[in-house]
Amino acid sequence: xxxxxxxxxxxxxxxxxxxxxxxxxxxxxxxxxxxxxxxxxxxxxxxxxxxxxxxxxxxxxxxxxxxxxxxxxxxxxxxxxxxxxxxxxxxxxxxxxxxxxxxxxxxxxxxxxxxxxxxxxxxxxxxxxxxxxxxxxxxxxxxxxxxxxxxxxxxxxxxxxxxxxxxxxxxxxxxxxxxxxxxxxxxxxxxxxxxxxxxxxxxxxxxxxxxxxxxxxxxxxxxxxxxxxxxxxxxxxxxxxxxxxxxxxxxxxxxxxxxxxxxxxxxxxxxxxxxxxxxxxxxxxxxx
Amino acid sequence: xxxxxxxxxxxxxxxxxxxxxxxxxxxxxxxxxxxxxxxxxxxxxxxxxxxxxxxxxxxxxxxxxxxxxxxxxxxxxxxxxxxxxxxxxxxxxxxxxxxxxxxxxxxxxxxxxxxxxxxxxxxxxxxxxxxxxxxxxxxxxxxxxxxxxxxxxxxxxxxxxxxxxxxxxxxxxxxxxxxxxxxxxxxxxxxxxxxxxxxxxxxxxxxxxxxxxxxxxxxxxxxxxxxxxx
Numbered sequence: 001x002x003x004x005x006x007x008x009x010x011x012x013x014x015x016x017x018x019x020x021x022x023x024x025x026x027x028x029x030x031x032x033x034x035x036x037x038x039x040x041x042x043x044x045x046x047x048x049x050x051x052x053x054x055x056x057x058x059x060x061x062x063x064x065x066x067x068x069x070x071x072x073x074x075x076x077x078x079x080x081x082x083x084x085x086x087x088x089x090x091x092x093x094x095x096x097x098x099x100x101x102x103x104x105x106x107x108x109x110x111x112x113x114x115x116x117x118x119x120x121x122x123x124x125x126x127x128x129x130x131x132x133x134x135x136x137x138x139x140x141x142x143x144x145x146x147x148x149x150x151x152x153x154x155x156x157x158x159x160x161x162x163x164x165x166x167x168x169x170x171x172x173x174x175x176x177x178x179x180x181x182x183x184x185x186x187x188x189x190x191x192x193x194x195x196x197x198x199x200x201x202x203x204x205x206x207x208x209x210x211x212x213x214x215x216x217x218x219x220x221x222x223x224x225x226x227x228x229x230x231x232x233x234x235x236x237x238x239x240x241x242x243x244x245x246x247x248x249x250x251x252x253x254x255x256x257x258x259x260x261x262x263x264x265x266x267x268x269x270x271x272x273x274x275x276x277x278x279x280x281x282x283x284x285x286x287x288x
Numbered sequence: 289x290x291x292x293x294x295x296x297x298x299x300x301x302x303x304x305x306x307x308x309x310x311x312x313x314x315x316x317x318x319x320x321x322x323x324x325x326x327x328x329x330x331x332x333x334x335x336x337x338x339x340x341x342x343x344x345x346x347x348x349x350x351x352x353x354x355x356x357x358x359x360x361x362x363x364x365x366x367x368x369x370x371x372x373x374x375x376x377x378x379x380x381x382x383x384x385x386x387x388x389x390x391x392x393x394x395x396x397x398x399x400x401x402x403x404x405x406x407x408x409x410x411x412x413x414x415x416x417x418x419x420x421x422x423x424x425x426x427x428x429x430x431x432x433x434x435x436x437x438x439x440x441x442x443x444x445x446x447x448x449x450x451x452x453x454x455x456x457x458x459x460x461x462x463x464x465x466x467x468x469x470x471x472x473x474x475x476x477x478x479x480x481x482x483x484x485x486x487x488x489x490x491x492x493x494x495x496x497x498x499x500x501x502x503x504x505x506x507x508x509x510x511x512x513x514x515x516x517x518x
Contacts, residue, residue, distance in 0.1 A: 091514075092513075124503065173515075
């Protein structure tokens with residue numbers, strides 16, 4: 001199976017972070033790698049999918065660290081918030097790219113302007129974090145909620161932009177509008193990225209929740225997202241990658257399926273191994 | 289392109305979303321066991337569902353009408369139907385399935401119908417089901433929330449010249465973000481306007497106003513940079 005050869009290598013990369021760096025490192029590593037991948041929309045879809053998985057895992061990690069203190073509204077709320085911001089941020093990102101393209105022509109570095117949308121959404125996330133955590137306003141009293149919401153806004157935007165880039169093969173406003181937004185694909189992307197962010201912690205939370213196990217669920221859901229995006233790419237079959245889009249899409253489907261299968265099997269095995277020794281713990285953590 | 293009109297529509301949508309959330313009877317997990325008043329799900333799910341239904345009706349009407357009031361009110365009707373059916377079916381399940389009386393846990397006498405509440409409340413519980421006052425409150429909340437979502441959609445569609453899908457999904461994104469911030473303000477559960485938590489409303493309105501303003505500015509930025517014109 002020569003076709004499967006490529007994706008398997010990628011899959012090892014994706015699996016590499018099941019031995020996770022700590023929360024701070026993961027944010028920086030995932031943010032930088034996915035931002036770099038974002039700058040080059042000409043890359044094969046599989047590489048962009050790796051960036052997408054990293055961004056979603058980063059988002060999931062932020063969801064985990066903010067909602068472990070108890071949000072009161074359930075874990076999904078903050079994941080949906082992240083992608084709600086992600087959509088607005090991604091629209092700003094592609095608008096910035098098209099502005100740069102119209103000013104300086106179609107240079108290689110034009111897509112880097114999309115990072116402006118990421119930063120702006122980080123600011124909005126920071127403001128909403130401050131508003132929700134400030135004692136005189138909403139007063140949620142969650143440590144580092146400001147940082148968490150900033151990261152969520154940024155991760156959501158990067159994830160959305162990478163999905164645009166996978167499906168449309170470009171970050172130009174008109175192309176994205178034509179190939180990823182007006183046909184309604186954006187709704188699928190929205191809800192599946194939400195799932196990849198909030199579902200892992202929502203499903204795994206409990207007394208013996210363990211970060212690597214939660215993380216592997218996120219990678220698994222991202223795998224499913226990659227399968228769907230792959231089918232879309234193969235069907236729409238137009239990326240800027242040299243070889244025809246069909247190959248790109250099929251590779252992405254295989255990559256997503258392999259990631260999903262490996263992570264799912266691993267997750268179930270982990271659950272079996274860890275389920276026998278669950279012990280009770282104290283109350284939900286709050287700051288004094 | 290009218291930046292002011294876009295900002296007004298987005299801020300109005302966000303603030304109405306926040307107000308709508310405060311009026312819905314949201315029970316959360318305790319309501320799933322019948323031990324708290326409200327529909328047994330989270331604020332986000334209820335408001336998201338209501339807003340989506342509102343957007344469906346509003347976007348259908350927007351295909352043949354340019355009247356801002358007609359489009360927004362049709363959004364209200366969509367959310368209204370969704371919330372009405374949800375609360376009714378939840379009550380049917382509570383009454384005929386679980387066998388509990390819909391009763392408010394926060395007030396002793398229903399402020400609208402003057403029905404006594406306290407005598408029907410199970411001790412140690414926080415109310416059950418969706419009582420009349422919460423039902424009416426929820427209907428008003430859905431009306432306002434749906435109106436907010438639809439007016440935001442209308443603003444994005446006609447003033448920002450977004451394409452239909454893009455306007456819908458962007459309106460949904462901004463609406464949901466505001467609804468979630470409002471949900472954090474009430475700590476996840478609320479009965480309706482009779483709940484003491486409703487007094488926290490101004491804080492959420494201010495927060496949502498600020499966040500909607502920022503989102504509105506970003507929308508204006510998209511319109512300017514993306515070169516969207518009618």
